[in-house]
Amino acid sequence: MKNTSTSHVPRILMVDDEIAILRMLEATLDTGDYSLHQAETGHAALAAAVAVKPDIILLDLGLPDMDGVEVIRRIREWSQVPIIVLSVREQEDDKVGALNAGADDYLTKPFGVAELQARIQAALRRTLQQAPEPVYTFGDLEINLPLRKVLVAGSEISLTPTEYGILRLLATHAGKVLTHHQILKQIWGTTYTDQQNILRVNISHLRQKIESDASRPKYIITEPGVGYRLKTG
Incomplete structure (x- = not known):
């Protein structure tokens, strides 16, 4: 059961191999409303997903060691944590592939800060509204x-x-x-x-x-x- 009290700070795992993107995300989301965590590779993301137990994952598809779609599939073996893809890939096939693998949302880079924050809040609301797991x-x-x-x-x-x-x-x-x-x-x-x-x-x-x-x-x-x-x- 997720902790929905005001003392719970949602944990966000940001996965991207571009340091500039991670810094931008950190600057955007470092408002005190979230606990921020980073990973720069697919394997690091999988390890962090287990260790951090994030409430939401922001995932780039173009990772150096494995495709982001494979990261989604592996996480979906055991977790239903919301995953929002942030990618330069804008072809319909790329979006469909990520969503079919288990992603919850897809934003094409570059994206607006306000839109990203709105997508995060929407995903967190859906998570909190779900029935508690037994x-x-x-x-x-x-x-x-x-x-x-x-x-x-x-x-x-x-x-x-x-x-x-x-x-x-x-x-x-x-x-x-x-x-x-x-x-x-x-x-x-x-x-x-x-x-x-x-x-x-x-x-x-x-x-x-x-x-x-x-x-x-x-x-x-x-x-x-x-x-x-x-x-x-």
Whole structure:
């Protein structure tokens, strides 16, 4: 559950490899209303998205190590944080590609300061108006979606973004069988729907962390030849 009190300062992650753009954004947004964080590469952005837990991400597409669209896809494996693309790319295909990957908004550079601020405020309002995410409890396993924490017998465990994404997906469909295809599509995207081995490896790692006996799992149950389900009782 997001903190909507007046003491909460929204965190903005600004991702751009141009120092001049980052300085401009900082000068524009450094009003005391936000907590500002920066990343200059795609990998740095992914790490910061986990560490900072931003309330909104401003993302350039032309990053030096990976395309911004790929950054969006990877973040969407585990987070629904609002992402506003800020890019010089103005072709319709570029905009459609970013939005289809999971971006919430798209501004073409150069853009007006007032318009950027309005887009940020609109995205934050939509986020705050969403229904609070639940906390799931299955025996000794607690999955706290608002805080993005997973506890086993009261102790917090560390999961990779992909492992957390899988567990979150299973928890939101607890008791129901999710096919290999469904999980692969939701977590890795449509190009990975036949890569069952990568799913098996991540399920194995996840079981090692949340199960008391990974060889006899009581939470993540295998449905042979079909997929997996999270046992509710």
